[in-house]
Amino acid sequence: MTPRSVRLRDALVPVVLLSLLAACTAQIPGEAVAGSLSPQVGPPLKTDTVSLRHDYESSPQEVNDYWTQDRRRDADTKDITADDSDDTTNRPDAATGVVVEPSTGPVVDPTPVAPATAGDPFTPTGLAASTQGRLYVTIGRDDYVCSATVVNAVSQDVVATAAHCLWDFEGGTGWATNVFFVPADEDNGEVAPYGYWAAESAYGPQEFADNATTNSLGMVIGTGWTHDFAFLTMAPDDDGRPIQEVTGGQGIAFGGTVDDVLVTGYPSAPPFTGLDQRFCASDDWFTLQRGAFGIECSMTQGASGGGWLSDYDTETGAGYLVATTSFKTETELGAMPLGEDALALFTEAGGL
Template sequence: MTSSLPLLAGAALVAGLLGAPQTGATTTEHGRWAVSASRPQPVAMARPAAKTAVVADRDDVVERVAARGTPDQRHVLDYWTPRRMAAAVPIDLLGTAGMFGKPGVPLRQRAARTTGTRWNAGGSVTRTAGTRWNAGGSVTRTAGTRWNAGGSVTRTTGRVFLTLGGLDFVCSASSVRSTNKDLVVTAGHCVKDGTGAWADNWTFVPGYDRGRRPYGQFTARRMFVAGPWSRSADDSYDIGMVALNHRGGRHLGEVVGGQGIAFGTARGRQTHGFGFPAEPPYDGEHLVYCAGPVRDDPHGQTDDQGMRCDMTAGSSGGPWLSGFDVATGRGTITSVSSFKYSDDRGTMYGPYFGDVARELYTAAERS
């Protein structure tokens, strides 16, 4: 498998280069750094473990305790000032400074064996790059349009703010219906840097819009990733789930609701993907969506499915909804935005939610 440049999975290397200390747990499986063929080898460092840092390893689930007590939660909430939120960036923007790959390379990318061609819509298919769309008709295919139709998705989808290697980054995520009413789903690399460090200062802002936080922000209390992602940064399992702390005594699900989630569904379905892309032509301040059928990875390097989508860095972790109802803004989460091939920037890929994703969800919703 050829090399890839992840949106967040380069941060362990950044931490090694900068010598930035971590405030949370950094112990990986078996107490050592693992090396993935698709990742640059991180620089191993001795890091202090926080008193709340606990890492548990199951067959296909790896978890870490985050901000549980009031002091830890307050630290995270105080950390994310409006200025810090505005300054947080997708990690690949560091590429423009020459730290990762070629300048200006967008999103988390993989090198494909074949050259992808851009998909040109014909007839009734709409293809845009950040234009406004108002409800009044169903757009069944779009490669990147601002969502203005309202509905539940505007509340359940939000931005994630996190720290890796002492640097602040952004992702996307969605509230999902669960037993504990506190669960969000996102990409694994928005929670843990593959074989490397866990994220710190993790917080979710549902309903984010132009800096506004209409439902407040929710800090992480427990974070989960799939075992194959933690062991080898396997993009087929780039899935993360985070159980959140209450806010004002209320669960996230009570405040904004949650989308449904399903596993082992039929492949190739019509899908709507949502997120907050932050690289041009987008600015991360608005909810954007793509829509269309998904297809298997034509390069055979992952078990993922791809959708025509122009969304850029910052949209990673955003939900992919099948059976989406544009009138209500509700659907069923069957994947999340994960990566793009470097020579096909018009297709976004997301992991297939199978048995491992189901086990991950079961562990997270019971936490």
């Protein structure tokens, strides 16, 4: 097991937190504003080509028609677990200090969620009740589920998730298809208070595509796992509205000082069912393999791609996404911090 002597504010990478949602009044998006957090320490990890982009050809109606009740119910999880190394030498995405405020405005003097590790049901408030949800995708011939978060963007159509939820790192078929997002999903999409949304484009790191895989036990292999994050742009709804106009958007931070974090998602592997949102929270995170943020948390696969929110306020439901869930150990969740390359992807997707 990885040593826990390094705490987040001292680590080479920022911590993340995720908050999932249930139902509340939709927030009207605000303007994305770049700010600064205290930058992280550590040399940047450079790649020759930062981004991969894929534009989907299927119409929103075709994607909606594909995801029948039976397909949503039968979708599986990606079995991603940590390797057994103590490698903390690989550098994660380099911190930039750039911050985008939530669509509801800056979070001031937040009241955090009390620490929790069991993956209990999450009852969101405010912005959290609409911005986070469940992601359904097809990779190869199989259907899978992950988690994702709407983030505040100039284009008002950006959703953040994990790269491994969108890229076939095992079978070599490339991008996921039939990408379908349900904010505040309950009961396998039977409850969808903020509608159903199909992806128009996906943006993922070249580093992940080139250098991330797993072994026969589902353990992560390769330096590409330092870049397990991705962004989607969603097609407008039938009324021509972008998703953020309906849901609002969480803030997002590309590296900086992180104290407490909230992590939410839809764990779907036993003992969980994926039928509702769950959470863990911590004010004492640590560093896992490859510089990942780590917290004690019992959530299982299906929570992948879920947001890690820092400075989350239980009253407004707003916070700053600093990472997305990447892998699990027996008792912990790991997430790769967002930094320089994530900012490039976010910008290309229309975030800034």
